[in-house]
Amino acid sequence: MKQLLQNYKTGELELAEVPAPALKPGGILVKNHYSLVSVGTERAVIEFAKQSLVGKARSRPDLVKNALNKIKTDGLLATYRAAMQRLNELLPLGYSCAGEVIEVGQGVEAFNKRDLVACGGGGYASHAEVVFIPKNLAVKIPENVTTKEAAFVTLGAIALQGVRRADLTPGECVAVIGLGLIGQLTVQILNAYGFPVLGLDVNQRQVEKALKLGLREAAVIGQDDVEKVARAFSDGQGVDAVIITAATKSSEPIELAGRICRDKGRVSVVGDVGMDIPRNLYYEKELDLRISRSYGPGRYDPNYEERGIDYPIGYVRWTEKRNMEEFLRLISIGRVDVKPMITHIFKIEDALKAYELILENPNREEFTAVLLEYDPAKGHTAKITLKAGPSVKRSKVPIVNVGLIGGGNFAKSVILPNLRKLDKVHVKAVATATGKSAQAIAKKYGCEYATTDYHEILNDEDINLVIIATRHNLHAPIAIEALKRDKNVHVEKPLALNTEELRAVIEAEKNSQGRLMVGFNRRFAPQAIKAKETFSNRKTPLMIHYRVNAGYIPPDHWIHDPVEGGGRIIGEVCHFVDFLQFLVGSAPIRVYATKISEGRAVIAEDNINITIDFADGSTGSILYTALGSKSLPKEYVEIFADGKNIIINNFKIGGPLSLRQDKGHYGEFKAFIQAILEGQPSPIPMTELALTTLTTFKIHESLERGGPVSISLEELGLQR
Ligand SMILES: NC(=O)c1ccc[n+]([C@@H]2O[C@H](COP(=O)([O-])OP(=O)(O)OC[C@H]3O[C@@H](n4cnc5c(N)ncnc54)[C@H](OP(=O)(O)O)[C@@H]3O)[C@@H](O)[C@H]2O)c1
Missing domain, CATH: 3.40.50.720 (NAD(P)-binding Rossmann-like Domain)
Structure with a gap:
């Protein structure tokens, strides 16, 4: 199938031939009829991608800071690889589309095959012939609404959320600054609910377009005396609220909003505008400045968007999905009309021309809403x-x-x-x-x-x-x-x-x-192999201490999801258990784990102290914590036996100033490939794979019971 992709490093666009997405539980596969090109947002994304590396770094100092922290914990090479890897990614464009349901995933009751649906979500509702949509990001289309109209759903929900953040009450009046696509949808929504609207834009043509589409009062910024117009529009009080739907680095919209708002008025910021807030102006009027986050509550919450967990309506009346539904309802009752906004429709095969229009506009055409159209009769393959x-x-x-x-x-x-x-x-x-x-x-x-x-x-x-x-x-x-x-x-x-x-x-x-x-790679690290050799003929048991400065991972990350990730003990601590088992060369027989108490930004099970006893009398402890500083290298191991000791410092190799690391990934693949080619058994015996995995389950059991737990292969039907 065809999908429009963008190279994150160069900003280049490509209409690629890719396999249709897989159907996953909790979502649906949708064959697109139309997708809407969100001119402002997509132009900004493409322009960011076109910047040089230095330009990107300047625009996103937060990412640079993350990278510097990662160098400290994971080393330069791993950080470089991860950054390059991210930059080389192909990003899907588009986040608003409509079409027909062709497959329904497990756990989805609200949709059936052949339902017509409108869909939202970056990375989901893409410009592609077939898309996978989690159930909370799709809504059914009312019967009298076409898929062409419904493709506006995400932008409509963004506009609606901006209106909600303005917290309007009956009888209030409002100004909208910026009359691009979202601004015009905002005006229509405000008209639909009967709020008097004053539309403002720096561009006279945008203002004229909005007037044709139902805006009743307007002024051109920089041309008209906007403050005077706003005063007259609001009976001399100043408007009750301003919704900013402009996109500009300048803070002028924020300043203007402050000037035209009444005492204790509200400013709802939808657009990506400069945020230098004139304090005196906002202080003297005691204005409320609110940011409007995308399509509404649920946005950026993986539990809502990816895992399909809804908020109870009694607590969150307007989620992003309910905003999408409401926008389609306004179209279906004729209060919002998006049809006159559609200036261009391109077949998906001509998608690059659509972007030429919005990015370069070689023929100086007027455009507002640009749609991509798909052939619903076309088949697709996986x-x-x-x-x-x-x-x-x-x-x-x-x-x-x-x-x-x-x-x-x-x-x-x-x-x-x-x-x-x-x-x-x-x-x-x-x-x-x-x-x-x-x-x-x-x-x-x-x-x-x-x-x-x-x-x-x-x-x-x-x-x-x-x-x-x-x-x-x-x-x-x-x-x-x-x-x-x-x-x-x-x-x-x-x-x-x-x-x-x-x-x-x-x-x-x-x-x-x-x-x-x-993939228990650490036992294949050169330093692990050396340590194993050093203690191969040891006379005493081993004592090992493995400290892991694991770093905080927020609770909504997939690794913490009981279904998808299983938590960090099973998902990551297994590495360190396996390392201990490898070095000792004998079976773990008992484990005792304790954890710290749960609290704000503290996930107790990510902060544990584990003691593992082995059949040969050796013992090891793993201190695994998510509380430490990112500047401390991640792993530190001390191994003692026979009057000797070995220290492994984050698997660093090379001289003291070297930032290189070898955690055994190459060695592990080399060993397995060799075993396959030479007809040898797997480099890690099944019993050891099973014991490491079983031990992680027993760590959980020990935490629950509050005492030591025995480990035995027999419960798995295996013998050592
Ligand atoms: N040994 C180590 O040191 C180490 C370190 C880190 C991670 N890991 C492990 O590596 C694994 C991947 O982690 P990650 O961070 O790479 O995760 P990730 O970025 O989320 O990647 C998961 C991959 O699985 C694909 N996928 C999901 N459902 C699929 C399906 N039904 N059929 C085929 N592919 C499917 C995804 O496809 P899309 O690309 O299309 O979404 C994605 O490519 C995890 O098990 C993690 O624990 C190991």
């Missing part, structure tokens, strides 16, 4: 084949043909660059949920195909290594399916989210011709 090099048949050459499932941050910044360094490895195919990420990886790494249906990879006979780098909920289910097809499987940590899943993986591995490997 797989695209690329013009890559000739296919490598495994039967003819000893080679590892990789099928990568999941191509997110980790796959792009760590897995793929490490695979590239290895001989006899060919990444044949890649599967992700949104087609664009699979397509971009496939192009970069010369893959033969990109897909959004990972079964294509599992059913591909030439693929002898499946690498699973999705979020955690899919690890065990996909690993089991792949093992059942006798594939070699490298699954990123964690192997499983609970004991049932772990048992099922063990069973699948037992009956498979394939090998299983988990």
Whole structure:
């Protein structure tokens, strides 16, 4: 299918051929009829992307600060890779569209196939032939509203939210500064509810357009005596509220709003304008300045937008979805009319011309709303084949043909660059949920195909290594399916989210011709191997202390989601448990964990002290905390036995001033590829994979019980 993408580094636009997105639980697949080009926002995004690296850094000092902090904890190379990786991403454009539901995901009751829906959300309601939309970002279209009109839904909801933030009461009057698309929608909404509106813009043509579309009173900033007009419009009091829908770096709209507002009036800021607030003006009138955040409550809340958890209507009357519904209702009762705003409709095939119009306008055309139109009769597929090099048949050459499932941050910044360094490895195919990420990886790494249906990879006979780098909920289910097809499987940590899943993986591995490997990379770090050798003939048990300055991750991050991530103990502490098990070389038999008390910005289970006892009498402790400063390197290990000790400082390699790190990622892939090519068993035995994973479950049990918990392979039906 076709999708409009933008290169974040160069700002270039591309109409790409990508696989249609995967259907995920909690959402729907929608075949687009129309999508609206949000002229102001999309122009700003493209212009930002076109800036040089220095320009980008100047515009976003917050990102520069994050990068500097990351250098301190993760090292220069990892930070550079992550930043480059982000810059090389292809971003989907568009966030307002309408079309027909073609698939309904698990857990979605409100929609059926063939429903006509309007959709919102950056990264979801894109300029693409098919889009995946989480259920809280889609609304049904009333019968008398067309998909062409409904494609305005997101911009309508933004305008409506700006009106709500102005907190108007019956009888009040309002001024709107900036009469672009959102300003004109704002005027129409205010007209619909019967509020007297004064429209203001620096551009006379915009003002004239708005007057034609139903604005009754207007003035041109810089030309008319706007303050006088506003006073006359509001019976000499000053307007009750101002809604700013202009887009400019200048703070003039904020100043003007202050001047024309009445005493104790309200200013609702929707547009991206300069925010140098004239204090005296705002102080003397005691004005309320409110920022209006996008389409309304729910915006930027992953629990609402991605996980579909609604706020009770009694507490949040107007969510972003309810704003979208209300906007469509206003169209359906004839109070808002968007049709006259449509100046251009381009077929998706001509999408680049639409952007030429809004960015360069070579023919000096008038435009307000620009729509992209799609052919609803066109089919789409979950797989695209690329013009890559000739296919490598495994039967003819000893080679590892990789099928990568999941191509997110980790796959792009760590897995793929490490695979590239290895001989006899060919990444044949890649599967992700949104087609664009699979397509971009496939192009970069010369893959033969990109897909959004990972079964294509599992059913591909030439693929002898499946690498699973999705979020955690899919690890065990996909690993089991792949093992059942006798594939070699490298699954990123964690192997499983609970004991049932772990048992099922063990069973699948037992009956498979394939090998299983988990991304417990630290045991493959050169310093880990050296430490293991140093203590190989030790006479005493080992004592190990592993301190992890893990950094704070907010509670709404996916890793904390019980379904998708399973929390940081299962999702990350597993690394350190595995490291201890590797060094000791004996089974963990008991674990005792304590945590700090929960509080503001403190997630207790991310701040734990764990003691693990091993069968040979060794013991290790893991202090894992999210409370520390970002400037402290992340990991510090002290190992003691036989009168000797070894310290590993954040897996740094090279001299004291070196910022290089080797956490074993290359070594882990090298070892597994070698095992496959040489017909050797997996570098980490199943019993150890199982014990590490089981220990993380037991850490949770210990925290709940408040005491030590035994660990035994027998409960998993395994023997050491
Ligand atoms: N070993 C380590 O040191 C280490 C460090 C960090 C992370 N990790 C692990 O790496 C894994 C990925 O983490 P991340 O940060 O890269 O996550 P992420 O950025 O969210 O990436 C997840 C990937 O999974 C894809 N995906 C989701 N559903 C899918 C489906 N049904 N079929 C195919 N692909 C699907 C996503 O597709 P889209 O691109 O289309 O959204 C995305 O490419 C996690 O298990 C994490 O714990 C390991």
